[in-house]
Amino acid sequence: MGKLYYDSTLTVDFDDRVLAHLQIVIGAKLRRGESFYFSWKDDPAVGDGRSTIWLAPHIPLHYKYFGSRLPSLNRDWILALSASSNSASGLQIVPEPQAKAGGASADVE
DSSP: OOOEEEEETTEEEEHHHHHHHHHHHHHHEEEEEOEEEEEEEEOGGTTEEEEEEEOOSSSOOEEEEESSSSOOOOHHHHHHHHHHTTTOOEEEOOOOOOOOSSSSOOOEE
């Protein structure tokens, strides 16, 4: 279970695989100087609601992974998360698309 630290005031737990994909999408947007909302469903231990933060290039972020290896990345999931991040409601964790039929893997290392 990885952690996203936001502005030294908030810590959120995400699965390492989810966090790795989020890092790619968030990093791409912040590199371009874009600010946006990021929303997720809270764990039942913290109220089972939804949370939203405003991400901007000047707000410190820190990603901490539980595992020592980078999970394989699914290009289609990165594209789906990126599309979500460009919507009016901002980045939301969408379900991971399955690998494409025909033997072609969507994973990138």
